[in-house]
Amino acid sequence: GDSVTQMEGPVTLSEEAFxxxxxxxxxxxxxxxxxxxxxxxxxLQLLLKATxxxxxxxxxxxxxxxxxxxxxxxxxxxxxxxxxxxVYFCALRAGSYQLTFGKGTKLSVIx
Amino acid sequence: GAGxxxxxxxxxxxxxxxxxxxxxxxxxxxxxxxxxQSLGQGLEFLIYFQGNSAPDKSGLxxxxxxxxxxxxSVSTLTIQRTQQEDSAVYLCASSSQPTNSYxxxxxxxxxxxxx
Numbered sequence: 001g002d003s004v005t006q007m008e009g010p011v012t013l014s015e016e017a018f019x020x021x022x023x024x025x026x027x028x029x030x031x032x033x034x035x036x037x038x039x040x041x042x043x044l045q046l047l048l049k050a051t052x053x054x055x056x057x058x059x060x061x062x063x064x065x066x067x068x069x070x071x072x073x074x075x076x077x078x079x080x081x082x083x084x085x086x087v088y089f090c091a092l093r094a095g096s097y098q099l100t101f102g103k104g105t106k107l108s109v110i111x
Numbered sequence: 112g113a114g115x116x117x118x119x120x121x122x123x124x125x126x127x128x129x130x131x132x133x134x135x136x137x138x139x140x141x142x143x144x145x146x147x148q149s150l151g152q153g154l155e156f157l158i159y160f161q162g163n164s165a166p167d168k169s170g171l172x173x174x175x176x177x178x179x180x181x182x183x184s185v186s187t188l189t190i191q192r193t194q195q196e197d198s199a200v201y202l203c204a205s206s207s208q209p210t211n212s213y214x215x216x217x218x219x220x221x222x223x224x225x226x
Contacts, residue, residue: 036217043115044202044217089154098144098156098170099215 002027006090006102013080013109021075021105023064023090031094033057033066033073038087038104047075047088080109113137115218117203123224124193132188132221136205143186144206144215145178149199157201160186193225 006023013019025031035047035057048057053068062077073090090102116135124130136143145157156170160180171177175193180186190197200222204215 043219044204046214046216049214091154097142097159097161097167099146099154100156101154103153 002094002100004090004092004100004102006105010106015109015111016079019077019080021088023073025071025092027092027094029095031092034091035075036089082109082111085109115203115205115216117218117221121222126225127192129191132201134186134203140205140207142206144204145188146202147199195225198225
């Protein structure tokens with residue numbers, strides 16, 4: 001079945017550091033790929049998405065590129081801020097309608 | 112406009128009791144999903160509704176779980192004879208179309224604690 005594997009946290013970074021959260025997937029067909037973010041005390045929000053190979057999703061300084069050859073969708077940001085502290089979830093939709101999520105990576109950014 | 116709303120935000124119940132969780136999707140969204148977020152299992156799909164079609168119940172963990180969607184809008188997730196392992200945050204999401212690329216908008220969730 002479909003699955004998503006993302007790096008386990010927690011991840012702690014200093015402000016302005018570079019962020020990478022790795023995500024790889026297994027899916028039948030051609031999935032759409034997503035990163036969702038959950039800020040403390042809030043619901044899940046879509047951060048960015050990519051619907052086909054080589055697409056790059058971007059939002060709020062975050063980027064992720066759909067790599068079919070490596071079945072990956074790694075999340076990156078060049079300079080993190082304290083306000084980026086949250087839990088990040090990689091997810092896919094392939095054929096069926098529901099999202100399949102990774103287990104989440106908690107990011108803490110310290111001033 | 113208004114997002115997905117869920118009620119109650121928190122629910123504490125005794126083992127063996129039944130509970131009902133409510134979801135109001137974004138107006139006009141035809142697709143509605145329930146997920147469960149628990150410490151051990153992460154985010155799991157439970158059930159999916161699309162318009163008047165029969166729901167996809169493939170993610171429901173046991174026959175104690177059921178859901179309905181009235182009038183193509185509001186949905187209720189019912190858990191009968193609750194168990195401690197049912198403790199989790201139950202998330203509802205809706206989307207305007209069910210296809211792969213359409214965003215699912217999530218509600219704030221209902222935190223269920225079974226004592």
